[in-house]
Amino acid sequence: MRYRNKPHFVIKKNLQKSKNTGVYFSDVVTPEILKDVCGLITGQTDFTYQYVDNDYHDTFLETSYNKGRMAIMQYKDVVSYISFSEQEINGRNSSVQSVPTAFNMYYNNPYPKKDLYYYFLNVEGNAETEYQILIYRLMNTIGFQFLNASSELLRRINAFSSVEDIIFNRRINAGRNRSNNSTFITKGDSGEIEIYGKTYGANKYETSLMCYALAQLWQPGQIIKLFEVLEGDLKELPASSLNVINQMGVIDVIPTDMTLEKMIYDKENSLRSPRYVLNLFNKLGNKHCALCNCEIPELIQGAHIWPVSAIKKAPALSLDQRLEYALDGENGIWLCENHHKMFDEGMISFDCNGHLLLRNGLEHRHLKFIDEITKYDVLPGEFLTDKFLWYLSQRMAV
Ligand SMILES: [Zn+2]
Incomplete structure (x- = not known):
């Protein structure tokens, strides 16, 4: 990439649905916000920027709408991937949606001098529920740096220190309405780490993040299995997420559709069925x-x-x-x-x-x-x- 003496931003201006909603990323991430971001990362206030169309592509951006609510900033020979929060945080998963995509883009680019950041836009709604904190901690674990989190929030969103640390905290966070949970993490009878993850709808974002964080903390000798819980025609995790998980190389991904369940049913009475285990988690909570x-x-x-x-x-x-x-x-x-x-x-x-x-x-x-x-x-x-x-x-x- 070209050496830049002055910080330079490139931002895709279209979101996926901009044409229908009339809301463009350039309306949300304005030059004033870029100025703040630039100052926080580089200490500089003098910078250049360009908002670009879908057909623009370079080393860091592909031909597409704005995936991952992302801005790319190049300064000297370092590239910064900056992902921006939603402005309204309503549903449990709404603020998480773009995060795995942002991470996938960052992770997949082989350019070595790269950093990954997260910036809170003026957020309406409660962005600091226990659930959000869990998500931020997962993000911290996989390398996101929070540009404008308060020091109080930063203390609460420290990275997880081990796989056990995640299992413990996920258990605490699982809450009463268990069927809302996208993932359950536990250990099987030989100590292997098992993730039961829903992979459809908004669930796939949490499942992806959980896998990235667990892979990050993997220790030699640990076995980690992801049981993808497929529903009806609903598919596996998105190819981009599966691709990253496969590259990380430490998680066995096992899609569990009804064909697999029938096979297990035919073979064993004890029924080591991922779906049965997940259903028990949903009804009874953690083991x-x-x-x-x-x-x-x-x-x-x-x-x-x-x-x-x-x-x-x-x-x-x-x-x-x-x-x-x-x-x-x-x-x-x-x-x-x-x-x-x-x-x-x-x-x-x-x-x-x-x-x-x-x-x-x-x-x-x-x-x-x-x-x-x-x-x-x-x-x-x-x-x-x-x-x-x-x-x-x-x-x-x-
Ligand atoms: Zn007992």
């Missing part, structure tokens, strides 16, 4: 044993109430119905390995009020052990939906 509250993710399993082996044998059901029951989040609870085994062996069970029942004839010393490791003798009321109780009745009918 914790319903009977002893153990939270060690490697030890926690999804326990079917109506077992898959019994679903397979039940008469007069279509394959689709069987699959639906096998994958239903209502048909399960989280149990640790001990409690799961006891449940499957029939040593313990539940009545229709969710109370724990013990099999008659257990040895006294075993009863004592079960009593010692079991913290709760009744399931939380919120688990006991009509569907859950129906599955329980099917189990008892076996």
Whole structure:
């Protein structure tokens, strides 16, 4: 690239929908704002700029509308990628949309002297919810520098220090309305890191960012798997995001459509099904044993109430119905390995009020052990939906 003595901005002026909305990026990111950005990055106030059309392209910008709400600034032999926030932050994902795109552009350019920045426009609405903070921390982790965040905000959005740090904070942030979550991160029974990510609609932005940050913090020996949860015809992550994840080279991407689920259903009764696990996350929140509250993710399993082996044998059901029951989040609870085994062996069970029942004839010393490791003798009321109780009745009918 050409050496520039004076900072120079190039900005695509059309947003994707500018023609329909009449809102152009050049109306939002004005020369006054560029002046502020320039001062924050270079300490200079003297600069040049050009707003360009879609057909413009150079080393850093392709022929396109403005992707990633981006300005490119060249100064000396350094290029700065600056992505700008939305002005209205309403929905949970609205401020995140352009961020992975901005990162993809930055990441894909092989030019070595490059920096990545984020600039808050005058934001209406609350840009500092717990969810936003999580997103900013992910951005910080993958290399975004925040140009005009207050020092108070900067303290709250420090980069994550490890994969475990992300898992822990994601758990805290998961919140009550679990089905709203785009991603769940946990560990499988061999300690491998598993991301269950929705890849459609606005969910794909959070899933992409989560993967970038986890890949950034990857340590040798760690195995990270992304289970893409596809819905209907909805597809995998966008090619540009998958491309970056593949280049990072440490995350196995596993698309989980119904073809895969059918295969797993045919092969195993224990059903190591990504979709079942995701459905349990949506209903029950993060992995914790319903009977002893153990939270060690490697030890926690999804326990079917109506077992898959019994679903397979039940008469007069279509394959689709069987699959639906096998994958239903209502048909399960989280149990640790001990409690799961006891449940499957029939040593313990539940009545229709969710109370724990013990099999008659257990040895006294075993009863004592079960009593010692079991913290709760009744399931939380919120688990006991009509569907859950129906599955329980099917189990008892076996
Ligand atoms: Zn347990």
